[in-house]
Amino acid sequence: xxxxxxxxxxxxxxxxxxxxxxxxxxxxxxxxxxxxxxxxxxxxxxxxxxxxxxxxxxxxxxxxxxxxxxxxxxxxxxxxxxxxxxxxxxxxxxxxxxxxxxxxxxxxxxxxxxxxxxxxxxxxxxxxxxxxxxxxxxxxxxxxxxxxxxxxxxxxxxxxxxxxxxxxxxxxxxxxxxxxxxxxxxxxxxxxxxxxxxxxxxxxxxxxxxxxxxxxxxxxxxxxxxxxxxxxxxxxxxxxxxxxxxxxxx
Numbered sequence: 694x695x696x697x698x699x700x701x702x703x704x705x706x707x708x709x710x711x712x713x714x715x716x717x718x719x720x721x722x723x724x725x726x727x728x729x730x731x732x733x734x735x736x737x738x739x740x741x742x743x744x745x746x747x748x749x750x751x752x753x754x755x756x757x758x759x760x761x762x763x764x765x766x767x768x769x770x771x772x773x774x775x776x777x778x779x780x781x782x783x784x785x786x787x788x789x790x791x792x793x794x795x796x797x798x799x800x801x802x803x804x805x806x807x808x809x810x811x812x813x814x815x816x817x818x819x820x821x822x823x824x825x826x827x828x829x830x831x832x833x834x835x836x837x838x839x840x841x842x843x844x845x846x847x848x849x850x851x852x853x854x855x856x857x858x859x860x861x862x863x864x865x866x867x868x869x870x871x872x873x874x875x876x877x878x879x880x881x882x883x884x885x886x887x888x889x890x891x892x893x894x895x896x897x898x899x900x901x902x903x904x905x906x907x908x909x910x911x912x913x914x915x916x917x918x919x920x921x922x923x924x925x926x927x928x929x930x931x932x933x934x935x936x937x938x939x940x941x942x943x
Contacts, residue, residue, distance in 0.1 A: 713742035713760035714752060723767025730771065737777040737909050738768050740847065750839035754816050758843030762809065762850050769858075778863040779908040780851045782918060786844030787867065790929025793845075794829025801849040802928065809849060816842070848918050848928045855916030862915045866904045869921035869934060 696706045709725055712718035726735070740761035744753050761780050772778075790798065800808045815828060816839065825833040830842065847865055854863035907913065907923040920926045922934035925941070932940065 711764070713740075713764060714744070714756040716763055719760070719763045719767050723764075723771075726768065727771050732771055733773050735768060735771045735776055736773055737779065738765065738772065739779045739781070739905070739909065740764055741779075741781045743781065745840070750833075750837050751817055753837075754813070754839040754843045756843075757840060758846040759813050759817070761847050762813075765850070765854065769854075772858075772861065774860050776861050777909060778851065778854055778861065779905065780847035780863075780865040781905075782848050782865040782867045783840070783844040784867055784869065784931070785841040786848060787926070787929060787931050789831065789838060789841035790845060792831035792838070793929075797829045798929065801845060802852070804849040804853045806853060809846060809853065812842075812846065845928060851918075852916040859915075862908075862913055864908050864913055864915060865918045866908050867918060867920045867926060868902060868904050 696702055697708070707729070709722050710718075711722035742756060742760060742764075744756040765778060769778075793801070797812070812830075815830070819825065822833040825831060825838075831838045833839075851863045851865040854861070904919050904921055904923050908919055911923065913919065914925075918926050918928055920932060920934045924932075924934065924939035926932045927940045927942065930940065932938075
């Protein structure tokens with residue numbers, strides 16, 4: 694709502710309420726948008742909603758992993774032919790990648806919607822944490838990995854959309870640490886210079902925000918992951934933005 698109060702935004706900002714953890718709310722939001730603006734009117738969709746790992750693990754996975762796919766399903770019918778989709782991922786997903794089985798890594802690098810739906814269904818329906826490791830999804834008994842796995846899912850989803858909509862630019866971004874209401878408690882717990890402790894080459898909390906603008910309007914490929922320095926990274930190979938070279942693989 695703050696956007697509507699900025700001078701010059703009168704009549705340029707339309708608010709549509711949406712709960713990214715509620716399929717019905719997502720569907721209604723898409724229908725509301727479509728009814729007002731019609732087909733091929735949406736230039737860019739940014740899936741930025743998130744929930745911290747302090748919440749129940751299924752709720753975390755629903756909002757961070759399944760939600761972006763459902764939002765895309767609801768709004769893609771109204772996207773311009775050269776539109777863009779930006780899924781916000783996290784370095785947490787990159788660090789979690791080695792814990793996945795080789796089978797799941799292969800599937801997630803070249804995904805089908807069936808594979809993504811199968812993974813999401815398993816997470817949402819499995820109550821016994823000891824079953825995740827035999828499935829190839831890491832040890833959930835010792836670590837609650839729903840946030841990290843969800844952030845891998847949104848990268849894989851971007852790759853899938855890139856295959857399905859070749860005229861569009863569909864990517865994931867990993868902006869590093871952005872100071873928000875969700876991250877502020879963790880930063881306060883870490884004390885002075887938290888970004889240096891996490892291995893970031895900058896002490897500026899919001900330096901990676903530029904990658905959002907790059908993915909929305911910059912010269913980008915499609916189906917890729919971009920880090921805080923606006924350079925490509927691999928889903929599962931940690932790269933220090935501004936220090937390590939850009940990933941050049943397929």
